[in-house]
Each structure stands twice: as structure tokens, then as C-alpha cells.
Amino acid sequence: MISPITLNQPIIAQCTPSGSGAIALLRLSGENALDVANLISALPHHKKLSAQPTHTIHYGHVIDADAQQIDQVLFLVMRAPHTFTGEDTVEITCHNNPFIIQNILHAAIAAGARLAQEGEFSRRAVLNNKIDMVQAEAINDLIHANTQLALKQSLSQLEGSFTQWINAIEKQLIKALALSEASFEFLDEENMEFNLQIKEIIEHILHKSAALKITFNQQQQIRNGIRIALIGSVNAGKSSLFNALLNQERAIVTNIAGTTRDVIEAGLYKNGNYWTLIDTAGLRTTNDIIEQMGIERSREQAHKADLILLVFDGSHKLSEAENTVYQELLNAYGDKIIIINNKADLPQERNPLILTKKTYSTSIHNKNSIFQVESAIQEKITTLFTAIGSPFLLNQRHFNALISLETQLATILTMLNETPRYELISYHLNDTLATLSELTGKSISEAGMDAVFREFCVGK
Ligand SMILES: Nc1nc2c(ncn2[C@@H]2O[C@H](COP(=O)(O)OP(=O)(O)OP(=O)(O)O)[C@@H](O)[C@H]2O)c(=O)[nH]1
Ligand SMILES: [Mg+2]
Structure with missing residues (x-):
């Protein structure tokens, strides 16, 4: 301090x-x-x-x-x-x-x-x-933004868009407070149904807050870069594709099934976004304990990724077991999967399951097919992230404040019963307003300020 x-x-x-x-x-x-x-x-x-x-x-x-x-x-x-x-x-x-x-x-x-x-x-x-405060934090985000989209969103934050969101909520809360206070002036018989009006306002705010909270995880991802995992059977060519996208021989490639044993990560900038590529161990049933652990990790990566390149070897007939694994992955992560039919330079086998979906044919020997995968990734990123629909970035502090806001509002909702005690409701509404001002820093404590600014660099 x-x-x-x-x-x-x-x-x-x-x-x-x-x-x-x-x-x-x-x-x-x-x-x-x-x-x-x-x-x-x-x-x-x-x-x-x-x-x-x-x-x-x-x-x-x-x-x-x-x-x-x-x-x-x-x-x-x-x-x-x-x-x-x-x-x-x-x-x-x-x-x-x-x-x-x-x-x-x-x-x-x-x-x-x-x-x-x-x-x-x-x-x-x-x-x-x-x-x-929100704008001050946006300056910090701006400096550390890892992707073009994050940059755009912190810039919009700097212009005050989250502040405007908070101000709109604050206005509604003040209206609820005014209704609660007004209730003291009226007799019970007049039955003005203040509780119903307050309830409507609070439900509306809860709805808006929930919608905003959903975007938080996706926004964190934008900020940190986009995780793209290469998943598929052994020998499908995942490591070859990983190297081709990186444009360097980072992962070991051999014709021995089960070459990649552990997760390998590498980052690159593409079209203003930071991509983290993740090469994984090929999925197959095995008694090798190390390989099993590697496969377990592949599955974790599939779950954590923003995008999955589901790679299969088109020159080889998928076994029953392989078909089941691919189907499971498609069921679980369909929205974030791009299917890659690799080894398209070799004579192709018919793989009915995969052939019903949109696939990208690639060959490690054909640069053009790699460019096509890159644009497919770019397209997928755009559709995934434009769906976020929030013009501004939230950080952990904002997220936590939204949770306390929701908890406080939920408590008030339980009080809006048949016989509401408006003096208590007013008290809680005032508390909720204080939570909101913490967000913009209008009433933030010295310790709260310290915590926020400690993250900054000296020159800012
Ligand atoms: N003909 C042809 N061969 C390929 C292609 N892509 C990869 N290969 C070969 O397929 C073999 C396996 O490639 P990898 O990239 O190691 O495959 P992987 O999916 O990483 O395999 P694991 O790490 O064992 O799961 C190697 O011999 C590659 O040279 C391709 O597009 N065409
Ligand atoms: Mg490999």
C-alpha cells in the first residue's frame, strides 16, 4: 500500500x-x-x-x-x-x-x-x-492481449462498454429500491403489488448476468490463445500435420504406430490470433502402461481444446474399435471438430462413418492441402467466437462480482413473498448496489485497489 x-x-x-x-x-x-x-x-x-x-x-x-x-x-x-x-x-x-x-x-x-x-x-x-476501474483493467488487458479479438474487446472496454452495462443494471436496481421505499407510503389494502414489480426487475437482471457469465470461459480462451488439439488413431499422420502447420520438424514422425507418447504443445501466430497446437498420442487399445497414460492425456486434451483436428488415415480401413472411438468423439465434441482425411495421396479406402460428414483431404506432401486446413481452422474460430456476443472482456474480478450480485439478488427474490418486509428488501438492495459500485471502483476499498493494480507494469 x-x-x-x-x-x-x-x-x-x-x-x-x-x-x-x-x-x-x-x-x-x-x-x-x-x-x-x-x-x-x-x-x-x-x-x-x-x-x-x-x-x-x-x-x-x-x-x-x-x-x-x-x-x-x-x-x-x-x-x-x-x-x-x-x-x-x-x-x-x-x-x-x-x-x-x-x-x-x-x-x-x-x-x-x-x-x-x-x-x-x-x-x-x-x-x-x-x-x-473497468477501464484501468482494460488498459492492462490491452497491453497483454494475445489475439486480435482480445485486443478489439479490450479496446471496446476502454471505451466503457462494460461500465455502460453496469450502469444500466444500476439504474434498474435503483428503480427496484425506489419501489421498495415507496411501499412504506402505501397501506396494505391498496395492494400495489410492489413485490411483483421488484421481482420482475430482479429476474431480468439475473437473466442478463447469466448470459454474460456464459461468455467468460470463452473469453478467457480468446485471451490466452486458441487451443487446437490433433486427435486420432495411431499412424494417422497427426505429428506430420502438426509439423506442417508449425512449419518446423517439432514432433518425431515415424511409421511405427504409437510414436507420440505424450502431449507436445507449440504456439504460433496466425492471422492475428495465437494458436496453441497440441500433438497427442494416437488412440488405440494397448497394454503398454506408458502409452495408456499418453492416451488418457489425449482424451483430456480433446476435452480442453477449443478446436479438434480429428485425423484419420484415408488409405486404411478403420477397424470396428476405431470407428467406435471416432463416433464417440464426434458425439461429444461435434461442434469443435474439423475432420481430416489424411494420406489422400495414397489409394483410398471407404470409411462410411466419416464419409457422411464434411472432411478435408490432406497430404503431407501437398502444401496446398495444409493451407486449406489453416483456412478451415480460421473459419471455425470465427464462427465459434463470434457466437460469444459480448463486446467486452470480463476478468476474474468481474466474474466474481457477477456471482455475488446473483447471490444477493437470489436472496432478495426469496423475500418477495406474500408478505414482503420492504425495509429488509431495501437494505439488501442497497447492499447489491454497493457490489456494483465495487466493480467500477466507485466505492472500491484501498485493499481492493491494491489487488487490481499489482497486476500492472510499472509504466502504466
Ligand atoms: N503417404 C503419406 N504418408 C503420410 C502422410 N502423413 C503422414 N504420413 C506417414 O505416416 C506415418 C505416421 O505419421 P505420424 O505423423 O508419425 O503419425 P501419428 O498420427 O503422429 O502417429 P502416432 O504418433 O503413432 O500416433 C509416417 O511414416 C509418415 O511419414 C501423408 O499425407 N501421406
Ligand atoms: Mg505422432
């Missing part, structure tokens, strides 16, 4: 990642940021940064306490309130050298600033009502 004494002290941090690159950006923010900036800057014609208009850029040098030049830089002066943090801010663009950056930080600290903690710029932005 940040001590109250240092709460308003100007803070400084490097915002760009450390490492290679020509220039780096340091941000200095706080009530007295311009005083600190004056002490560490030397501008042509003895100009002072504090005397410059807001949102202007100035060429100059950063200097240390002995007026020694540290680096030639650009200073961007931005005055409150029109800054990210809502405080006076000076951004310094310097050369990206770790010694230069260290020296600038030291000079700023000597002049009265301190190093920013994780997420402290965003935290100040929240405290100064520049953004709400």
Missing part, C-alpha cells in the same frame, strides 16, 4: 519496455511534476518548462544536480486536468540506453520525485476520475 505522505508526490517511471530500440519514454506525473521537471531540465535561452503552455514539446537536456548534461531529449509538457492521470505530467523522450535512463531517474528522485509502483499512473487516473 502507498503511504499517505507519498500519495501526492510526483512519480516517475519508464513507460517503454527496457531493451533494444532507439528511444525510450519516461513519464513524470504529480502535483509538483513541473517543479521537478524545472530542476532536471536545461532548455535553450534559459526557458523554464513550468512557463510553457500545456501540450507543447520542447527540445533540451536533462541535467543532474550538478548541472551536468545527462542526455539530449524532448520534453512534452501537459497540464492537469487533460492528462492520462489527471495531474500535471511531463513526458521525456530520451535515448534508449539503460545508463541514461538510470541517471534521469536518479536526477528526478534527487529533485523530489519517487519511482512509480506497478499501475500507479492508472491508479491515479482512477482516483482523479479520468477512467473507472
Whole structure:
């Protein structure tokens, strides 16, 4: 936790990642940021940064306490309130050298600033009502988004779409509260049926919350990348296809059935999405204990995957046992399966079960067939994820808050019986409103804030 004494002290941090690159950006923010900036800057014609208009850029040098030049830089002066943090801010663009950056930080600290903690710029932005908690979290998501879709959704979050959702629910809860309070003014005989109206509102909110919660798991997947498992009989060519999609010889390929014994994962970027490919042990009945364990893992992977490439060898007649396994997989995971008829370069056997479904014919020796599998995967990803229907990302904190919201509302529903005690209902409705404000951070506790911002990087 940040001590109250240092709460308003100007803070400084490097915002760009450390490492290679020509220039780096340091941000200095706080009530007295311009005083600190004056002490560490030397501008042509003895100009002072504090005397410059807001949102202007100035060429100059950063200097240390002995007026020694540290680096030639650009200073961007931005005055409150029109800054990210809502405080006076000076951004310094310097050369990206770790010694230069260290020296600038030291000079700023000597002049009265301190190093920013994780997420402290965003935290100040929240405290100064520049953004709400949900938007602050969206900034973090934006930085860490692994896929194009996740990026789009955190951007929309930044524009406040989840906040709007919460605000709409809040309005309805306030209406329910108003109805509950109004009931005190009426006599029992007037029978205004306040309980029925409140019940309707609460059921509506529960419905909306449930719909939103369903999207959570799928959203987590988008965020972490899409898991694509290659599943099928031994020798079908799973590892060959895995290598072809990766464009590298990652998994061992031989003509010995049961070559792959354990799960192998490898990631790649494709069309703005992060794919995690998972090669698995071929499914067959075996007495080999290691192979059995591998097959058990294949089944787990099939379950966990967002997409399954169900691979079979088209040049070989599927046995009774193989047919049963493929049918089981199709029954359990039909929606996320793409069927691959591999070894299409060899003379083909008739496999009636599979032939009734849409299959993609591939051959490891034919690059074009691999491209077709890639576009089939892409198409499937699009249909799976556009079905999510939520324009914004939820994180674990939002999800937990939705659960407490639902629990609280369910309790209120049980109170809306024949003889409702409206003073109790009002009390619980107020509690529920408090849960909602926790979400946007309007009433979030200091500890709650700490927990959220600890996840951030220092420059944000
Ligand atoms: N003709 C032909 N042979 C293929 C094709 N794909 C794979 N093979 C061969 O089939 C054999 C088995 O391939 P793998 O990729 O190891 O098969 P797998 O499904 O990973 O097998 P397990 O790991 O044992 O489950 C190898 O000899 C490959 O060269 C293909 O499209 N055409
Ligand atoms: Mg294999």
C-alpha cells in the first residue's frame, strides 16, 4: 500500500519496455511534476518548462544536480486536468540506453520525485476520475492481449462498454429500491403489488448476468490463445500435420504406430490470433502402461481444446474399435471438430462413418492441402467466437462480482413473498448496489485497489 505522505508526490517511471530500440519514454506525473521537471531540465535561452503552455514539446537536456548534461531529449509538457492521470505530467523522450535512463531517474528522485509502483499512473487516473476501474483493467488487458479479438474487446472496454452495462443494471436496481421505499407510503389494502414489480426487475437482471457469465470461459480462451488439439488413431499422420502447420520438424514422425507418447504443445501466430497446437498420442487399445497414460492425456486434451483436428488415415480401413472411438468423439465434441482425411495421396479406402460428414483431404506432401486446413481452422474460430456476443472482456474480478450480485439478488427474490418486509428488501438492495459500485471502483476499498493494480507494469 502507498503511504499517505507519498500519495501526492510526483512519480516517475519508464513507460517503454527496457531493451533494444532507439528511444525510450519516461513519464513524470504529480502535483509538483513541473517543479521537478524545472530542476532536471536545461532548455535553450534559459526557458523554464513550468512557463510553457500545456501540450507543447520542447527540445533540451536533462541535467543532474550538478548541472551536468545527462542526455539530449524532448520534453512534452501537459497540464492537469487533460492528462492520462489527471495531474500535471511531463513526458521525456530520451535515448534508449539503460545508463541514461538510470541517471534521469536518479536526477528526478534527487529533485523530489519517487519511482512509480506497478499501475500507479492508472491508479491515479482512477482516483482523479479520468477512467473507472473497468477501464484501468482494460488498459492492462490491452497491453497483454494475445489475439486480435482480445485486443478489439479490450479496446471496446476502454471505451466503457462494460461500465455502460453496469450502469444500466444500476439504474434498474435503483428503480427496484425506489419501489421498495415507496411501499412504506402505501397501506396494505391498496395492494400495489410492489413485490411483483421488484421481482420482475430482479429476474431480468439475473437473466442478463447469466448470459454474460456464459461468455467468460470463452473469453478467457480468446485471451490466452486458441487451443487446437490433433486427435486420432495411431499412424494417422497427426505429428506430420502438426509439423506442417508449425512449419518446423517439432514432433518425431515415424511409421511405427504409437510414436507420440505424450502431449507436445507449440504456439504460433496466425492471422492475428495465437494458436496453441497440441500433438497427442494416437488412440488405440494397448497394454503398454506408458502409452495408456499418453492416451488418457489425449482424451483430456480433446476435452480442453477449443478446436479438434480429428485425423484419420484415408488409405486404411478403420477397424470396428476405431470407428467406435471416432463416433464417440464426434458425439461429444461435434461442434469443435474439423475432420481430416489424411494420406489422400495414397489409394483410398471407404470409411462410411466419416464419409457422411464434411472432411478435408490432406497430404503431407501437398502444401496446398495444409493451407486449406489453416483456412478451415480460421473459419471455425470465427464462427465459434463470434457466437460469444459480448463486446467486452470480463476478468476474474468481474466474474466474481457477477456471482455475488446473483447471490444477493437470489436472496432478495426469496423475500418477495406474500408478505414482503420492504425495509429488509431495501437494505439488501442497497447492499447489491454497493457490489456494483465495487466493480467500477466507485466505492472500491484501498485493499481492493491494491489487488487490481499489482497486476500492472510499472509504466502504466
Ligand atoms: N503417404 C503419406 N504418408 C503420410 C502422410 N502423413 C503422414 N504420413 C506417414 O505416416 C506415418 C505416421 O505419421 P505420424 O505423423 O508419425 O503419425 P501419428 O498420427 O503422429 O502417429 P502416432 O504418433 O503413432 O500416433 C509416417 O511414416 C509418415 O511419414 C501423408 O499425407 N501421406
Ligand atoms: Mg505422432
